[in-house]
Amino acid sequence: MVAHILRLKLRLLANGFRRSPWQLVGVIVGGLYALGLVALLIVAAWFVADQGSWLTPISVLVSSVVVLGWAIIPPLLTGVDLTLEPARFVHFGIPSKKLSPGLILAGFISVPALLTVVAMLCFSVLWRLNAGAFAVALLTNLATAVMAILACQYLTIVATTLRSKRRFREISFGLLFTVLIMLGPIINLVTQAGEQAGSWIGPVTEVLSYTPFGTFAAVPGSVVEQSFAISGLIHTGLGLLYLVGLVWLLVRATSAAVIAPPPQNKAAAAKGLGFFKWLPSTPTGAVAARCLTYWFRDPRYAISVIMVPLLPVLFYFMGTQTGNFTLMFLVGPIIGVLLGFSISADISYDNTAFALHVLTGVNGRADRAGRVLAVGLISIIPILTAGILPGLLSGQSWRVVGDLGLSLAALLVGFAVSSVVSARYTYSVPLPGDNPMKTPPGNGMRVAVTQLGTFALMGLLLVPVIIPFAFGLAQQSTMLGALTLALALIYGAGLLFAGMVWGGRWFEQRQPELMQAVMLNK
Numbered sequence: 001m002v003a004h005i006l007r008l009k010l011r012l013l014a015n016g017f018r019r020s021p022w023q024l025v026g027v028i029v030g031g032l033y034a035l036g037l038v039a040l041l042i043v044a045a046w047f048v049a050d051q052g053s054w055l056t057p058i059s060v061l062v063s064s065v066v067v068l069g070w071a072i073i074p075p076l077l078t079g080v081d082l083t084l085e086p087a088r089f090v091h092f093g094i095p096s097k098k099l100s101p102g103l104i105l106a107g108f109i110s111v112p113a114l115l116t117v118v119a120m121l122c123f124s125v126l127w128r129l130n131a132g133a134f135a136v137a138l139l140t141n142l143a144t145a146v147m148a149i150l151a152c153q154y155l156t157i158v159a160t161t162l163r164s165k166r167r168f169r170e171i172s173f174g175l176l177f178t179v180l181i182m183l184g185p186i187i188n189l190v191t192q193a194g195e196q197a198g199s200w201i202g203p204v205t206e207v208l209s210y211t212p213f214g215t216f217a218a219v220p221g222s223v224v225e226q227s228f229a230i231s232g233l234i235h236t237g238l239g240l241l242y243l244v245g246l247v248w249l250l251v252r253a254t255s256a257a258v259i260a261p262p263p264q265n266k267a268a269a270a271k272g273l274g275f276f277k278w279l280p281s282t283p284t285g286a287v288a289a290r291c292l293t294y295w296f297r298d299p300r301y302a303i304s305v306i307m308v309p310l311l312p313v314l315f316y317f318m319g320t321q322t323g324n325f326t327l328m329f330l331v332g333p334i335i336g337v338l339l340g341f342s343i344s345a346d347i348s349y350d351n352t353a354f355a356l357h358v359l360t361g362v363n364g365r366a367d368r369a370g371r372v373l374a375v376g377l378i379s380i381i382p383i384l385t386a387g388i389l390p391g392l393l394s395g396q397s398w399r400v401v402g403d404l405g406l407s408l409a410a411l412l413v414g415f416a417v418s419s420v421v422s423a424r425y426t427y428s429v430p431l432p433g434d435n436p437m438k439t440p441p442g443n444g445m446r447v448a449v450t451q452l453g454t455f456a457l458m459g460l461l462l463v464p465v466i467i468p469f470a471f472g473l474a475q476q477s478t479m480l481g482a483l484t485l486a487l488a489l490i491y492g493a494g495l496l497f498a499g500m501v502w503g504g505r506w507f508e509q510r511q512p513e514l515m516q517a518v519m520l521n522k
Contacts, residue, residue, distance in 0.1 A: 001094070005102030009109045031111060038119045045126040056221030057205040059126055059137075063144045063217035064208045066116065070148035074112075075155040089258045100254040104247075107153045108146075120145040133220040140216040143239060147212060150246050157253045178306065185317040209235060212242040283362050287370025288377075290356070291346070295378060300349055300430055305342050308335050308382060325394070332386035332407030337458055339379040340414010344421045344454055346371050347514055348429045354518045358511050364504025368419045372500065376415070383407050402472045402481030405488040409465040410458075412492025416499030417458050423506040425450050426517040464491060 048058060089099060107113070124137035179186070209218035216239040222232030275289035295301045311331050319325035347354060357367055387407035391400035427447045465488050472480030507514070 001098040002102040002105060005099075005106050006109065009106040013109060031115070034111075034115045038115065038122055041119055042122045042125055045123050046128065049126055049128050055126060055224070056209075056218055057201045059123075059217040059220065060205040060209050060214035061201065062123065063120075063141070064205075064211075064213035066120065066144065067148040067151060067213045070116070070152040071155055074152050075159045094258070097255070099258050100251050103254055103258075104150070104153065104250055108149055113149050116148060117142065117145045127220045127224070130220075130224050133223040136223050137220040140219045140236075140239070143216045143243065147216070147239075147243055147246065150243075150250055151212075154246060154250045154253055157250075157257050178310065182310065182313070185313065188317065188321070210238060212239075212246070215239040215242065283366035284370045284373065287357070287362060287367055288373040290353075291371050291374035292377065294349070295374060298349070298432065300432075301342070305338060308338055311335060312386070328390045328394075329399070329403060331390065332383060332403055333410040335382055335386050336379075336407045336410030336412075337414050337455070339375060339382070340411050340416075340418055340458065341451075341454060342418075343371050343375050343415070344418040344451070345427065345429055346418075346422050347518060348422075348426045348521075351432055351518055351521065354515060358515055364423070364507035365500055366504075367507055368423070368500040368503045371422075372415045372419060372496070376411075379411055383411055398476050398478045399473065399481060401478060402469050402484045405481065405485030406462075406465060406469045408485070409462060409488035409492045412488070412496050413458055413461045413465075416492070416495040417454055417461065419496070419499040419503035420506065421450070421454050421503075423503040423510065423514070426514065428521050431521060461495060 048054065051058070089103075108117075120141040121138060124134055124141050127133035127137045205214065208214035215235045218235045219232050219239070222230075222235065225231070275292040276286070279285040279289045279292075311334060312328070315327040315331060316325070318327060350357075384404070387404035388400055391397060391403050427450060465484060468480050468487060469484040471477070472484060
């Protein structure tokens with residue numbers, strides 16, 4: 001049975017390369033890139049081999065990163081090859097004692113697993129100056145690679161229930177997207193930590209050397225220090241204990257997975273009326289309550305405004321690098337534009353739920369007002385905070401009124417433009433339940449032109465408010481700041497009313513076309 005499963009995994013791997021020439025090209029390019037990283041690792045390890053006391057911390061740190069990477073990234077974020085997932089064998093009635101060893105060994109037959117084993121073996125050149133340590137490193141680094149792959153398999157089985165839940169997948173994608181956005185500050189923190197490595201790398205690696213992440217990596221160092229009889233045996237014993245325990249856990253989890261049926265998604269139980277309880281029983285209130293429900297439950301909306309809470313962090317990080325925190329004063333207006341723009345594709349996101357608006361006969365003005373009210377309730381605290389705090393914290397209280405006025409103007413103008421645009425233009429968006437970061441194919445140019453035009457119109461309509469704000473900023477005038485705030489409220493409210501009326505008329509006139517567009521997601 002074990003040999004049969006291994007042959008099946010090898011055949012599936014080979015067939016995957018034959019499925020598409022472009023897929024084969026991608027695998028080759030990715031493999032060459034990975035081999036290039038392995039080569040860099042070998043060169044780095046070769047040149048630091050004479051660093052003496054630093055060798056053990058470096059070995060433990062690299063091994064810990066490898067094990068942690070395998071334990072976190074594939075099971076929780078990127079996913080793994082599920083072709084021979086244990087749950088797929090539930091209906092075959094194969095005894096778990098025969099099936100489990102084959103499935104566990106099949107987990108080592110993959111390009112990433114092979115590259116990891118090769119990389120860890122090559123990393124042994126770190127100990128090239130001591131023949132005994134080098135021989136031991138070959139064995140311990142191989143054991144570390146096995147530990148990493150087995151940990152990935154075990155956590156993948158454990159996380160199967162979580163991965164089957166839509167909310168977990170959405171949170172995972174959101175975290176991954178956040179990490180990508182914050183990559184600059186993260187790299188900066190890592191760089192600063194690297195510059196101060198001497199103060200923390202010793203204590204950290206000392207702790208890691210007694211954990212499953214780095215216990216094997218500490219063994220070659222004990223050979224060099226001639227303390228293998230004590231320290232080396234302790235780390236070897238701990239490593240073997242961790243490895244045997246992991247194998248035991250993996251066998252139990254695999255045996256249970258080939259017997260238990262896959263987890264079933266259950267619909268969430270509805271409790272109470274939600275936002276419908278708190279908003280008025282009018283068409284506008286009903287639309288606002290439905291939209292608020294989507295804002296708090298549909299991750300597509302959260303992803304569209306994920307930059308809002310991250311902007312202050314990014315701008316503060318840029319200020320610490322340049323010594324100039326001027327960008328912090330732009331957080332309010334930018335957040336206003338982003339939140340105002342966020343409802344420009346509201347009807348597209350509705351998909352089949354848009355039928356509720358059509359069948360119930362909601363008039364256009366109520367539909368536009370309800371959608372604006374929903375986002376307005378969410379936006380008010382971020383806008384007030386971003387508009388007021390920068391001026392107060394910087395000691396420039398004279399500019400607070402003007403900053404707040406420009407921020408509110410950006411929000412109101414954004415609502416006005418989006419109320420018109422969303423009733424006139426629709427485009428493909430991720431469907432409900434899809435990956436919120438998915439980009440539907442075929443309409444990239446149309447989406448780009450529509451969004452660029454929307455932002456350009458917002459900027460043009462903001463000019464009457466920007467003029468007194470700029471003069472007030474140049475003269476440090478609180479009076480002109482107050483004029484900016486008053487103009488923002490009056491002018492912005494007027495534009496918003498006009499946008500809801502105009503957008504409402506288009507909404508009523510184009511309901512059949514809008515319904516057809518959202519049903520076809522185009």
